[in-house]
Amino acid sequence: MTKESTGPKKTPQTDKIAFWYDPKKRSILYQLGILAMVGLLGYYLISNTLANLERQNIATGFGFLEKESSFEIGESLIPYSAADKYARALMVGVLNTLLVSFIGVVLTVILGTFIGIARLSTNWIVNRLAAVYIEVFQDIPVLLQLFFWYAFFYEILPGPRQALSPLTGVFLSNRGLVFAVPVVHAAHMYMAVAFLAGCIGIYFLRRWARQRQAKTGMAFPVFRVSVVILILLQLLAWMAGGAPTEMSVPELKAFNFQGGLNVSPEFTALLLGLVLYTAAFVAEAVRAGIQSVSKGQREAAMSIGLKPNQLLQLVILPQALRVIIPPLTSQMLSLTKNSSLAVAIGYPDFVSVAGTAINQTGQAIEGVAMIMIVYLFFSLSTSAFMNWYNKKIALVER
Amino acid sequence: MQDIDQHNLADEIKPPVTQVGIIGWIRTNLFKGWFNSILTLITVYILWVIIPPLIRWAFIDSLWFSTGEECKQIDGACWSIIPTNLRFILFGFYPYDQQWRPLVAMALLIALLFYSRNRDHWKKPLAYAWILGLSLMGLLMKGGLFGLSSVDSSQWGGLPLTLLLSIFGLTAAYPLGILLALGRRSKMATVKALSIIYIELIRGVPLISLLFMSSVVFPLFLPEGVNINNIIRAQVAIILFTAAYIAEVVRGGLQAIPRGQYEAAESLGLNYYLSMRLIVLPQALKIVIPPSVQQLISAFKDTSLVVIIALFDVLKTTQTILSDPQWMGFSAEAYIFVALIYFLCCFFMSNYSRRLERELETGL
Numbered sequence: 001m002t003k004e005s006t007g008p009k010k011t012p013q014t015d016k017i018a019f020w021y022d023p024k025k026r027s028i029l030y031q032l033g034i035l036a037m038v039g040l041l042g043y044y045l046i047s048n049t050l051a052n053l054e055r056q057n058i059a060t061g062f063g064f065l066e067k068e069s070s071f072e073i074g075e076s077l078i079p080y081s082a083a084d085k086y087a088r089a090l091m092v093g094v095l096n097t098l099l100v101s102f103i104g105v106v107l108t109v110i111l112g113t114f115i116g117i118a119r120l121s122t123n124w125i126v127n128r129l130a131a132v133y134i135e136v137f138q139d140i141p142v143l144l145q146l147f148f149w150y151a152f153f154y155e156i157l158p159g160p161r162q163a164l165s166p167l168t169g170v171f172l173s174n175r176g177l178v179f180a181v182p183v184v185h186a187a188h189m190y191m192a193v194a195f196l197a198g199c200i201g202i203y204f205l206r207r208w209a210r211q212r213q214a215k216t217g218m219a220f221p222v223f224r225v226s227v228v229i230l231i232l233l234q235l236l237a238w239m240a241g242g243a244p245t246e247m248s249v250p251e252l253k254a255f256n257f258q259g260g261l262n263v264s265p266e267f268t269a270l271l272l273g274l275v276l277y278t279a280a281f282v283a284e285a286v287r288a289g290i291q292s293v294s295k296g297q298r299e300a301a302m303s304i305g306l307k308p309n310q311l312l313q314l315v316i317l318p319q320a321l322r323v324i325i326p327p328l329t330s331q332m333l334s335l336t337k338n339s340s341l342a343v344a345i346g347y348p349d350f351v352s353v354a355g356t357a358i359n360q361t362g363q364a365i366e367g368v369a370m371i372m373i374v375y376l377f378f379s380l381s382t383s384a385f386m387n388w389y390n391k392k393i394a395l396v397e398r
Numbered sequence: 399m400q401d402i403d404q405h406n407l408a409d410e411i412k413p414p415v416t417q418v419g420i421i422g423w424i425r426t427n428l429f430k431g432w433f434n435s436i437l438t439l440i441t442v443y444i445l446w447v448i449i450p451p452l453i454r455w456a457f458i459d460s461l462w463f464s465t466g467e468e469c470k471q472i473d474g475a476c477w478s479i480i481p482t483n484l485r486f487i488l489f490g491f492y493p494y495d496q497q498w499r500p501l502v503a504m505a506l507l508i509a510l511l512f513y514s515r516n517r518d519h520w521k522k523p524l525a526y527a528w529i530l531g532l533s534l535m536g537l538l539m540k541g542g543l544f545g546l547s548s549v550d551s552s553q554w555g556g557l558p559l560t561l562l563l564s565i566f567g568l569t570a571a572y573p574l575g576i577l578l579a580l581g582r583r584s585k586m587a588t589v590k591a592l593s594i595i596y597i598e599l600i601r602g603v604p605l606i607s608l609l610f611m612s613s614v615v616f617p618l619f620l621p622e623g624v625n626i627n628n629i630i631r632a633q634v635a636i637i638l639f640t641a642a643y644i645a646e647v648v649r650g651g652l653q654a655i656p657r658g659q660y661e662a663a664e665s666l667g668l669n670y671y672l673s674m675r676l677i678v679l680p681q682a683l684k685i686v687i688p689p690s691v692q693q694l695i696s697a698f699k700d701t702s703l704v705v706i707i708a709l710f711d712v713l714k715t716t717q718t719i720l721s722d723p724q725w726m727g728f729s730a731e732a733y734i735f736v737a738l739i740y741f742l743c744c745f746f747m748s749n750y751s752r753r754l755e756r757e758l759e760t761g762l
Binding site: 027030031034035038045048049051052053055121122123124125126129135136138139140141142143144145147148151152155156337338340341343344351355358364365367368371372375376379380 | 615729
């Protein structure tokens with residue numbers, strides 16, 4: 001029935017229109033044209049590349065990953081020597097990049113939040129200082145900041161003998177940052193387990209408290225109880241492990257420090273530069289987020305009798321976070337990408353290791369492709385996680 | 399009656415001394431409540447510890463015009479490194495007796511930028527002035543005409559190179575970015591997919607990997623015998639990189655245009671090209687002017703990465719001076735000087751973008 005009614009109307013029209021006046025057909029034509037152009041360009045580049053590679057006798061493929069790398073890497077989280085394969089050298093690089101990015105992101109979020117809140121302080125001097133910090137550190141290229149901190153370590157800081165000690169057990173010298181750490185003991189393992197168990201327990205406690213409040217309206221001091229649970233569990237695990245108190249304290253022997261944890265000047269300079277630069281942007285995001293919550297919200301919350309911490313937790317933060325999370329994500333990504341600047345100050349991150357591999361094997365295409373793939377993977381996984389988190393806290397509309 | 403009384407009262411009785419003037423200001427801004435008071439005291443103490451030694455280092459114990467040897471005798475800052483090597487830091491390996499040319503080119507650029515600050519000047523002649531100005535700058539730098547001796551672009555360096563890479567980078571990236579943004583919103587699946595892949599691919603990788611690509615992989619892409627100067631290769635990498643970010647900025651503007659505008663354009667019978675050029679883009683681009691200035695700032699800062707592929711921008715020339723034994727060990731002074739150049743440029747640009755944002759807010 002319907003077929004009959006639409007049939008006669010449609011057919012004469014489609015017959016009349018020339019195919020280049022039909023938007024659908026025209027769009028197919030355009031798309032074919034564009035695909036052909038992209039294909040031709042790709043073919044041109046690839047054929048040139050293959051010809052060049054053949055002429056210069058450069059090997060292709062990822063076979064070099066299995067060969068002996070024969071270069072040393074200054075810092076490594078996993079055992080590595082020059083006799084290991086390229087694949088392992090690149091793994092060392094990836095782990096170093098992850099390490100500096102992870103610590104960098106955590107410190108940046110803490111420092112950025114702190115400065116963002118300081119920027120909103122009613123205290124004039126704190127407010128002004130935060131504003132100056134944000135303006136200065138945003139406007140200087142991060143590479144220049146890295147060079148500055150690198151020079152700071154190698155030129156300005158004294159040798160280990162005259163090392164600065166801002167806190168007891170912490171030493172700053174041109175050999176890097178050295179600080180005291182507890183000697184590894186079985187009890188630390190128990191504490192880690194206890195921490196995990198505590199976190200899981202708190203998760204269920206929170207759920208129970210929320211359900212109870214929904215049912216009975218009675219609030220439960222989740223935060224205070226959680227803190228107590230965490231501290232108590234840690235303390236118990238520590239005592240169960242025999243309460244070790246031994247610390248590995250750095251001591252000056254001959255020309256350098258022995259004992260303690262030594263963080264290289266390259267790593268410290270990289271971390272310092274990245275964190276100070278990115279924190280300025282995070283601070284701006286935090287300030288904008290908090291300011292986006294209208295004054296009426298605060299007043300309404302106060303008028304229904306919420307306490308200051310409830311006001312922050314239940315009214316301000318949920319609304320501010322929605323505004324803060326997207327720019328925060330892009331700042332985290334930019335910190336991870338900027339960590340590739342490590343190559344300029346000699347920290348063996350992934351780009352630096354891959355660069356060495358390119359120089360030694362001459363296989364530039366594979367090297368650069370690997371750099372791009374690894375960073376794409378980092379970027380896409382970070383943004384996937386942050387998108388998930390963002391969706392979780394997004395405004396649930398009726 | 400009561401009203402008048404209150405009025406008189408307010409007139410006659412002045413507020414207490416502790417609430418107005420300097421004391422009042424200090425009370426409300428620095429010592430309001432115990433928490434603020436402690437905060438103020440701690441901050442002032444920290445500043446007191448840091449600032450005086452810094453001033454002593456930078457101004458009192460410092461040398462401004464001396465040799466490197468004299469500097470090594472003192473504790474303070476050695477600013478002498480700047481005036482002595484200023485011309486190399488600013489112009490790199492550009493022939494010494496020709497360095498007035500990049501100077502004039504930069505002056506021209508700054509004059510153009512200052513003239514363009516005023517929105518009343520945003521008319522067609524300004525666009526011609528920019529085209530003329532940019533070609534004149536290129537002519538000044540390159541030479542080879544009108545009796546100017548030819549200077550190979552491999553000798554370009556210092557601040558002109560930094561400015562060139564960022565300004566040309568943004569100018570060339572803008573049209574490409576607009577195309578990509580339109581492509582991302584296109585109804586044609588292929589165009590949309592290609593644009594998305596390009597934008598996300600570029601935004602997902604660090605600029606340094608593109609610069610590596612331009613310096614080591616790009617030569618392999620070219621047919622035999624064709625060589626492209628490494629400055630141009632870096633410029634292409636910066637353009638391709640910036641275009642992806644511009645595309646996202648422009649997309650923000652396109653999304654902000656109400657649907658009715660698109661539909662109105664269509665109902666007037668305008669085709670895609672005309673409706674974009676006459677209706678949508680003029681409005682969308684106006685919205686994205688402030689974020690575009692932000693993009694210019696970050697392109698300007700990002701050009702410093704060309705150091706890593708050994709182009710002599712202002713950071714690399716500074717490092718070259720620092721590797722001279724006479725000036726070794728004065729990195730802090732030299733880097734502070736370069737940081738000051740970057741800071742001043744970025745500060746003016748970001749202030750300008752904030753001003754524009756305020757001015758344009760009432761539009762649309």
